[in-house]
Amino acid sequence: MQKYFIAPEQFGEQHIQITGSDAHHIVNVMRAKPGATVIVSDGASREAKAMIERCENGAVEARIVELLAADREPAVLVSVAQSLPKGDKMELIIQKCTEIGAARFIPFVSERTIVQYDQKKEAKRLERWGKIAKEAAEQSHRNRVPAIDSTVSWKALTEHYSEYDLVLLCYEDEVGTLLRDVLEPFHRTFHSKAQQSQQEARILVIIGPEGGFSLREVEAAVEAGARCVSLGRRILRAETAGMAACTCIMYQFGELGGV
């Protein structure tokens, strides 16, 4: 069943209203008729199965037939900080990491970022990325749409490390410390603490540009508290590293085919 995120004010007691591109999707792509059911979410606590009653003037009205309580959000909040990659790779990263379970995306510019950052295009780009995150969250039946931050500098990113319980810098030249060397003990320690506090682990994963990080950047990151980790002996493309790291974290935390 297709899922749609709607604004909280469109989520009534017994009826819900779907407008905009989602209504277009229901009517013209899914070709749904009155009587068909969809899943709707307000992106926070409410989720329901609803039966379509009317499709008129670009809006779809549906009646709630069942309130759902399925929580499909992982118990670990993974933020993916990604140096702006070439072409439309950021779209692939956002789509795939949203399915896998990422909570937030932070694009950044570092020394070797190839793409010329264009402030004027920022609003349009954020809108497009937000749309991709929303669609991927709907498709994978998530309860929340990941947030997408404005592009920041390497320095600004560093200043936000303190908001996280763990900061992982995926570094091609790291050989001593593998991702699991850090992730496993962190998970163990956090898990035993979390049983008292019910808090979700907040992890920041940092992925560099095609040309990697400069030594100066790595030193500054470590100084600020980041842990350098290797993703193994095969060199992953910039857009693959984020998906792989996200997947490993979810697996370690029992959130992707794990317990």
Added chain:
Amino acid sequence: MQKYFIAPEQFGEQHIQITGSDAHHIVNVMRAKPGATVIVSDGASREAKAMIERCENGAVEARIVELLAADREPAVLVSVAQSLPKGDKMELIIQKCTEIGAARFIPFVSERTIVQYDQKKEAKRLERWGKIAKEAAEQSHRNRVPAIDSTVSWKALTEHYSEYDLVLLCYEDEVGTLLRDVLEPFHRTFHSKAQQSQQEARILVIIGPEGGFSLREVEAAVEAGARCVSLGRRILRAETAGMAACTCIMYQFGELGGV
């Protein structure tokens, strides 16, 4: 440094020759001049750093300056059986799973495969997929290029289960058994056995089409020895499931950021 796979007969004692599209890539894309170095591999045991001496008539000649012994192949052989997906998604699956470390791809047709399988296009498609696997293996500095099988039927796939130590069917409707429930004990048992035999674990991962498997297909697979596993609470797109499963297996076996 860019890596190229060359035919064994082009890999001499002191010199190597690069022809075809790889020579074109060196001359016209990398714009390499005599004196530049590349990494070459015969796709089996030999790998070397070589310095370009001549670029003439579409061929590049280089002198071996250092024999390399880097083994970047995982100690687990993961074959990805993928129901033919729509559009060019198979290309993304092959590219990403090759980077992650897959050993082999087996496209198949099952009941709900949406794509119309066209036997006449098979040769062309295999050539294209092979090229993508080769480029991804070069990019990620692997020692081997994954094999890509011809498209098989669901039944034919089932008959090959016995070639593997473990067959995992990623099944959307599976709720009881998560991937890790099967993978962790398998890894533990295999690991202790492998210390005597030095053998690599052979795992087949089966990923269904966009519409999933029919109950009949699942029953036949289980009957033939497959283990149904869930990839968790978020529904992954057909092309994401393979990458995620491959990543989890590599992580579990200490082959992707693990030990």
